[in-house]
Amino acid sequence: MFLNHGSFGACPAPVFEAYQRFQRELERQPVEFLALERRLPELLDAARERLAAYVGASPANLAFTTNASSALNAVARSLDLGPGDEVLLGDAEYGGMQILWAYVAERTGATLVHRPFAELAPGPRTRVVFCSHVEWTSGRVNDVAALCRLAREAGALSIVDGAHAPGQIDLDLEALGADVYTGNCHKWLCNLRPSAFLYARPEVQDMIEPLVISWDFHAPSFPERHRWQGTINPCAYLTTPAAIDFQAKHDWPTVRRRCHDLLAAAELGLEPLTDDYVQMRGFRLEHPDPPELKRRLYEEHRIEVPVFESAQGWVLRVSVQGYNDEADLEALRVALAAEL
Ligand SMILES: Cc1ncc(COP(=O)(O)O)c(C=O)c1O
Incomplete structure (x- = not known):
């Protein structure tokens, strides 16, 4: 994913x-x-x-x-x-x-x-x-x-x-x-x-x-x-x-909206950092060892999703592009539920 x-x-x-x-x-x-x-x-x-x-x-x-x-x-x-x-x-x-x-x-x-x-x-x-x-x-x-x-x-x-x-x-x-x-x-x-x-x-x-x-x-x-x-x-x-x-041919405003809606509907159990986003949204991450969580998300759950430290604390950032679908976000939800 x-x-x-x-x-x-x-x-x-x-x-x-x-x-x-x-x-x-x-x-x-x-x-x-x-x-x-x-x-x-x-x-x-x-x-x-x-x-x-x-x-x-x-x-x-x-x-x-x-x-x-x-x-x-x-x-x-x-x-x-x-x-x-x-x-x-x-x-x-x-x-x-x-x-x-x-x-x-x-x-x-x-x-x-x-x-x-x-x-x-x-x-x-x-x-x-x-x-x-x-x-x-x-x-x-x-x-x-x-x-x-x-x-x-x-x-x-x-x-x-x-x-x-x-x-x-x-x-x-x-x-x-x-x-x-x-x-x-x-x-x-x-x-x-x-x-x-x-x-x-x-x-x-x-x-x-x-x-x-x-x-x-x-x-x-x-x-x-x-x-x-x-x-x-x-x-x-x-x-x-x-x-x-390519984006013009594939009606990108519609693609973007679909990506945004997928992200908006994702129930990840994390606090979002903003409501004003398009296809990428950061979530506040409360975890004792965020780098280990990132490693596990990738190596155990096969999910490529960034976890990084910022001025806002630890963040998990989810990007949704035209090639993503509900299954990707559901996999992340399941993985986070298991790990957090
Ligand atoms: C806000 C922002 N500025 C600048 C950059 C740097 O982009 P690049 O590595 O393409 O120079 C990034 C990269 O992700 C970014 O997120």
Whole structure:
């Protein structure tokens, strides 16, 4: 039973086949495929334009990145912060990004201020507001548009971590109002790994240095400056349209609703961390040895479900994707009843 799409999930067969077609083409003549003066820019532009339309962004404001972490690293490490500056963050931010912000604070002398999402209120010293659109612990969908407005009024830069958003919630990035937004396409959009994007409003694009400085560093446009990060396999970027097409063809709003309803109906005997979720929901876990419980769920009950420690304590997080059904959640219910 696989209930951890939120970490890494399977991609649909037609998307994988599109990936293999690109991969074969690449290997047939790698220079023709990868060189900046040959096919790559055109291929990337076509994929980026489809992605931009899907997330409601101008293509000029969107760049492919390998993952949300690299997008946020590029942004956070470009900021000109100093002592006295405050970075305001949610209290349920992804662990890797908390480490990133701690690093930035240590290097610059800026202060980190953690608050629950509902209490995030930028003040006179706030230079940056950072929050998740969908929290990795609880699955809660935050009203980031309202917070981005507050940040703008306070003269602070808003950075939204939408790692779990594309595919799980409909996006209209130009309307949302974040200065900077990142989303993973390799999570809920069901594209191959690695594929993600960095969105930035035109006013802040020049401030963001590419994570890797190389051939495209002096390019005139934002997407181009972040394009060549050394040699990578770009095939997953190129299958983004196939993933979008797959979800459109299979009436994804209905799939999402079915997943949500399955999760809502699951009687796991645990206290949920939120009621505002879509396909992923975290539950508070009271157990003397959570890592042992996780091991037993996987090794004895054959259930892949994450158990981790967060600022909210120990959490068991359940993800429901199109390939899941009642039997998966029933298996989890039975296993938890036996173990708890
Ligand atoms: C909220 C959040 N932000 C960022 C990330 C990092 O994503 P990636 O590993 O694709 O960079 C994750 C990963 O699960 C996440 O949950």
